Amino acid sequence: MFEDNKSIKVLDCTLRDGGYYNSWDFPTDLINQYLEAMQAAGVDIVELGLRSLINKGFKGASAYTTDSFINSLVVPEQLSVAVMINGSELVGETPLESVLSTLFPVKAADSPVDVVRIACHVHEFVNALPACNWLKERGYIVGFNLMQVAERSQEEVEALSLEASKYPIDSLYFADSMGSMNPQQTSKIISWLRKHWEGPMGIHTHDNMGLALQNTLQAVNDGVTWLDATVTGMGRGPGNARTEELVIEVADIKSISINMVPLMSVIRSFFQPLKNQCSWGSNPYYYLAGKYGIHPTYIQEMMGDSRYSEEDILAAIEHLKLEGGKKFKLDTLDSTREFYIGEPRGSWNPADIFEGKEVLLLGTGPGVAEHRTALESYIAKNNPVVIALNTQSSIAQSLIAFRVACHPVRLLADCSAHAQLPQPLITPASMLPEDVLDALKDKKLLDYGLSIESDKFSFGSHSSVLPTSLVICYALSAITAGKASKLLMAGFDGYSADDPRNSEMNKLLKLYASQEQALELLSVTPTRYEIKSQSIYGLME
Incomplete structure (x- = not known):
């Protein structure tokens, strides 16, 4: 453990890192509650946001964090105030001094800002370092955050530490930008940076693998004294070490008492509901x-x-x-979505089965199970060709004639289920990866090919061109190319009106319906999609 525990500083950067989820638009009343909670929980520094000259699209006050904005807040005296600037703005066409003088028009003595941190990619670091001298001359505390250092070699990291040693940086941070580090790697990076850098160090962890807090505490053991965290881990991607956990650990290390009540209150009233809405955190x-x-x-x-x-x-x-x-x-x-690239290949013609036939297509929605009895009665009486998407099994297996699947990852995940299901599988067999084919080696496959081309449907005898690899598009293409006489759909329930998946599916169905060869889409169970609908009960005689 680092001997000088009192020098450990917790820097909460929720309003800066968390702003990626709400465009840095935090209510003023919330910020004041947050600031009170930070002081009570023993946080030393609050990074209230970014400073930037870039103004594209609406962003809230914490995207610019001007002195006037900070002065409008109630900042407890015990808290130091930080802002961050991106190194990319310092190494562009505009001279570094010009950018800094615009972003920081007054000296620190006349500004509510105490700490300025500069976030740099490795290739920006050397050219951005002179900003340290400019800011220090004006009385600011200066930190540099090195991003994606974990992906660099020992030689590269030691070279960076040598460059840093030439400047009066108050804290040299490294960020686990990919969330890929473990405690052993954390210690290794610290030892490399210590090759030439002797000053205070900081760490900014990401929680991809659930190790953000563990890596931070390991860094403390290795002498790192500036520790980043965010409330509920709110931050880009999986988020960061959680302030509400880190302050408890640091209070124990420093043998101090803290009051968690205000922080837990602001989490309950604001941050947890926002987390439920935006879904940051590891998965x-x-x-x-x-x-x-x-x-x-x-x-x-x-x-x-x-x-x-x-x-x-x-x-x-x-x-x-x-x-x-x-x-x-x-x-x-x-x-990454282009699983089927180039000319489609296939050896099976769906007209062998579907031509002139009525087809009932079973989706994966709950409508199939809810109306099972009626569907089974209709099938028994009218004898349509029944096709099920993927492993849909809500009606009797004996009534399903074929299954259809095309997504390689879904096929691999479902291979054991397909092996147990009796129906032949319509799939682009000749285009599937070897591992998928190996998993399906004992399955009867009907090889109908496909390729993906944006906003296009084209129905060929042995393959189709589709706008997406969604199985519904693939099923519609095979049935259409097979010249079926009629198409009924069940279990295509859809999503709530405000769910973007509903509008995305409606767009695809409209594109299909606009094709000359398209069949009329008729849902016989409840659906939220914009297609014609009738009741399976009204079709019974």
Whole structure:
């Protein structure tokens, strides 16, 4: 344990790091309650937000954190106030001194800001370092946050520590940006930085693998004295070490008493409801991202995009694991959804089964189970060709003729279930990965190919072109290409009106309906989708 425990500082950066979820737009009354809670809980420094010259789209006051904004707040005297600037704004075309003089027009003695932190990628660090001298001359305490250091070699990290040693930095931070570190790696990074840097150090952890607090406490054991945290872990991606836990540990280390009541109150009234709405915090996706060194923004973007199903996200992680995902790029993310690229291949013609036949397509919604008796009676009397999506099994197996599935990750997850199900499986067999084919080696497969092309449906005899790899689109394409005479749908319940998945599906169904070969879509169980609907009970005679 570090001997000088009293020098440990807890820096809460909720309003800065958490602002990625609400555009840095925190109610003033909430901020004042938060500040009172921070003081009572023993926090030393509050980072109230960013300072920036970039103004694109609406962002709240904590995206700019001006002196006038801070002066409008009730900041307890015991708290020091910090703001952060991005190093990228210091190393662009505008001279560093010009940027700083605009962002910090007065000296620290005339400003409510005590601490300025500069967040830098490794390639920005050397050119941004002169900002330290400029800010120190004006009386500010200066911290530098090195991002994604865990992915760098010992030689690179030691070189960075040498550059840092040339400047009067008050705290040299390193951030576990990918959330991929464990306590042993934390100690290793600290030892590398200590090669040349002898001043105070800080750590900013991410909680991808549930190790944010453990890594922070390990850093304390190794002499790190500036510790970042956020309330409920609120921060980009999986979030950070949680302030409400860290202050308890630090109070124990420093042998001081703290009052947690105001903090727990503000968590109950504001932060927990917002967390329920925005869903920050670790989960299996973030865990995998941390494990494989994938930038957490990929996960955050996919979780907030209705186009990405569970299978899509897992497949994207697998793609990024192989191709590399340390730096977030939107075009890289888009490419992860292209499971079927190039010319589609297939050897089975769905007209062999569907031509001139009525088809009943069973979705995965609860409507199938809720209206099972009526559906089974209709099937027994009218003898439609019954197709079930994936492993839907809410009616008697003997009434289901075929199953359809196309998503590689979903197929792999369901392979044991498919092995037990008696129906032949319509799937793009000749285009599936080897591990999926191996898992389905004992299954009868009807090989109908596909390829993905944005906003397009095209129905071929042995393959189709689809706008997405969603199984509903694949099923519709096979049935349409098979020249079925009629299509009934059951179990396509849909989502609530404000759920973006509902609008996304309506868009796809409208695109399908606009095709010349499209069949009329007729739901016979309750649906929220914008398709024609009749009652299965009204079809009974």
